[in-house]
Amino acid sequence: MPNKTDVPAEGPAFQEICWPWLARVKAWHVWLVYALLIGGLGASRIGVMKLYGPDDYMRLLEVRDLLAGQGWFDLRQYRMNPPIGADMHWSRLVDLPLAFFIVLLKPLFGQPLAEGAAVIFVPLLELGCAMALSAALLKKLGTSQVLQVTGATLVAFFPMLIFNFSPGRIDHHGWQAICLLAAALCLVRINSPRAAFVGGALAAVQLAISLEGLPLVATLAALYGLVFVLWAIPAVVWFLSGLALFSLVLFATAREPGAYQVLHCDVVSWPHLVAFAISALLAGFAVRLFREKGPIWRAAGLLPLPLVAMPLVYGVLGVCAINPFADLDPFLKQEWYMQIREGMPIYAQGVKAVTTVFWVGGLIIAGYVSIVRGDEDRDRRRAWMLLFLLAIVAWILSLVVYRSTIFAQVLAIPFAAVLLGIYLPRARAISSPLLRIVLTIVCGVAILPLVTSELVAKVGNQPDDAPPPQVANGRNSCVIKDLGKLKPSHLFTTLSLGASIIASTHHTVVAGNYHRNGEKIREVLLAFEGNPANAERLVKANHADYVVICARLPGGKGETARRRDSLINNLQRGDVPDWLQPVNGLGHSLLRVYRVR
Template sequence: MTGRVLDWHAFVRTWHAVVAVWLAYAAVRLALQPLLGWEPVDPDDWARLLQVRAWLDGQPFWDVTQYRMNPPQGFSMHWSRLVDLPLAALMLLVGETAAMALVPLLWLLAALFALRAIMVRLDFPPLAFAFGLLVLPLFPMLPATFAPMRIDHHAPQAVLALVCVALLIQNSRWSAIACGLCAAAWMVISLEGLPLVAVLAALYGVRYLVGERALLPWFLGSLAVSAAALAYGTRGPLVTTYCDVLLPGHLLTFAAAAVISAIIPFLPWQDRLAGRAIALTGMGLVCLQLAFALLGPCATNPMAQLDPVLQEWWHGFIAEGLPIWKQSPSVALTLVWTIGIIALGWWRAHCRGLFHQGGALPCTLLFLFAMAAGGYSLLVMRESVVAQLLAIPFAALLMARYLPKARTIAAPLPRIVATLAALGLTTPLFASAFAAPLDDLAPRAGMAPDVRALMEDGSCDYSRLAALEPGLVAAPFDAGLRILGKTDHTILAASYHRNQAPMVDLLTTFTGSVEQARAILSRRQVDYVAICGAAGDVALYRSAAPGNFANALVSGEIPRWLVLDERVSQGALRVYRTAF
């Protein structure tokens, strides 16, 4: 028996345990997938598939414009080819459907290996190690992120953040160089990662401040070189009027920071804490001033420049991009609970002497970065994916402490209650579930009950539009991407913020009067109008005014310049031909 215990203790720390857990999780998810369907899940997944299809069909690598939106100009996209690379490679090897199923699971495998690296570095006890590999499904934001067919950019961003932390708490130049490379890839995929990359740099500064090795120049040097190489390599010349990607101003600021950090160790008084603090503070102020001077208006939030129509009828309902005070109660509680798990887990690690000598600094670095990610998630909800991944090690420590105690209770009912309480304390799953009934009472980012009441029963099969001669379709944002994926049509607009004029036109069409709709659709030379009465965004548009265009289409009060195509229309789906 002792030998078996020792074998289990040794096995759980190996890479074999990671692969075993991943294979089990992947097998369950793939077994369930026939019930869920083998199609992309949301509009961003469809858009990613369209981007890779266009590339494999011959569109230039540097050109990520979506030409089937708002033809002939197309839709300018800020997306990066870095996310396309693994998907395209697997599509060529195993086909489109298998690639979409496997890519998210491969990102999950990378996340599990990063978690293992963190737990090895912090010398987790075996039981906590096991929980760290198994607990991911109990964090509400994570299972869907790594589910088959979820091929958007959120999973790679979160995994790169987790890998950066695993490298941050190591103690070598090579780990700092690798961290800089991963941080650069993270920002090339989405500039939304910039604030947390700045936190990474600050934590490398903390390592120097407390007298550890001077790894900051290696991190910043790698960041500067890698960011320039990846930005130019995946986007070509960085000549753009948009502020949502890495720009020369960013790259020059990174380079300046790398040079200054390399000089700092040779300045006077660097053997003293005060001297190091003054030098690091000066570097931060210089780089901040340089960034504002080089970036100008692009140093602010690009979403602040949205047209009021987009703010009212689009961005204000994109829950993943909104702060905590605009979230539903269940989501808001999940965000706060995640931060609480991180804080309580860190207290458990430090105040109860769980780590051996030498583990205090890496544990504190992990805690500080996790808290920064948790704080960021309060401003941008989708950052909670990063925060919840970083909360897993802390949750594992808490579980290893409280679950065994709960299981030692002799009486069955108290034991069950204590076990559920331990799980509820150490993960946000139950907190989110218990708060869900409040969502209807206090809707924030979601739609109010009176708006949801406008949704018809049923569903819509957009593949039916493939029977029509290809043309330009005006359809709500979410439906448009599915129409592109299942047919040869083009669409007027989709929800990508660089392209405000066609987006405003589409929203004005559905929320405005019938006369406004006719003027816009005629000017845009639209061939078809498609609308799904069961869709949430259509219900939202209907709530704008009783007699607007969306209500006219759903109620059957069809203007004379539209003709219902009864062959394609079915159930809640209505497809009209224009006859201007």
């Protein structure tokens, strides 16, 4: 019986009824077109080193410091809260691709151009990886070459994916999504012990990059356990072995010797390593003792894994085991962390984000229902089922923490590609020209969350979900490089501007949006948003030479506070306290600078 992922139930194959030349297109052709287009569009943006956000600037600073001689184990940013510095929990793994391109190109073009090229090439490299993995996953799932290329193409039409794979976006989220997608490719190769071991290694890399991937790594382990319970395939042992071994290797190369016993909520610590190792050993015993028995016995054999591993981690780390921000001060959690939209649940998002999230969930479910109906290949049905379960968990996670949407979107690609392969040929086969054109457009729009969310926002007359950029060129933005006209100084600025200021100028700042530095974050929040009577004391206690803000756009968004008489609101209205003196002549942007008297 024909497989619906290759040939629709009615009519000829996808490439025959749509566009025959698609059969000659490869995934790398699609990437090359996108790379030239997106890279070209991003070149002017990078010429002035305009990155997407504070974390991108901070990533560049981490790479600069590493290449300037700062130690591999030393992640502290010393130009934030000097001379103590700001403690960072990031992984050096994400620094390596950027450092490679900068070292390679610096002798030829100098440091500024080498950095500019690196922040273009690395996201495009990530885009190429995502496209290649999407095509490889669809190939393993039994689809035609045309649908494999379709999957690669769709990567650029999912909003969270194209955002994280665009020039100037060098944060860690893109690499995490790539690790998950590669682990999913290993997962669907359920009969390969080598693939399962590599999948465990990839899960370890994902956790080393950021511990926020732990729920999905746990889901992968559970799915490998399900494979053993249902089909007696012992891949769970290989997955957990790869996870335990590579977690240990990455832990040893990321932590300074002598600090292995230090516990942190936001990175892999020794309790995780012990739990992974014990789980691998218990899985090995379960496979040896119960593989030849029935599903109930195999399930009972794996039951000790969570019963031992979870209490071990929770017993040592406490609430940190399930919440990396558990040790955050209640004031900071309420006044700072809960105000960062990407870390909030779906109900805190705008209409475009909500539409995208639920549309992606619909694509996953509709795609899976369409696939399994009529496909009698047992191994393929199993592979699709495992991918579906992983994608659904990722989607549920995106409802709880919005930034996890990138995981759901990258796993939704195969389902969206197959839906397009099933229904677009049917629309193209309709004899009526008008109806054929209309349904062809509907098929394309329905598969693309990027288009759908934009249409919903336009029809509903809803504003953009994202705030306007604060760091750019022009009168309607803040030109941070204008601060270079001042002599090197210590600046008291809002949290969102801190990283971009120290990346673009010779100044130092008090704090940025990095949670391990809670005391300084608190002081900045209290000074700008709290009782204005305390602002002068807090600013001068930090020995700041200047106060810097980004002014509100007329009638638009900008940094403000709920307290009407706060310092930030007073400055936005032009009501400058007598202990500050406005500094003029730095440019014509929205940047506002005040000398501390």
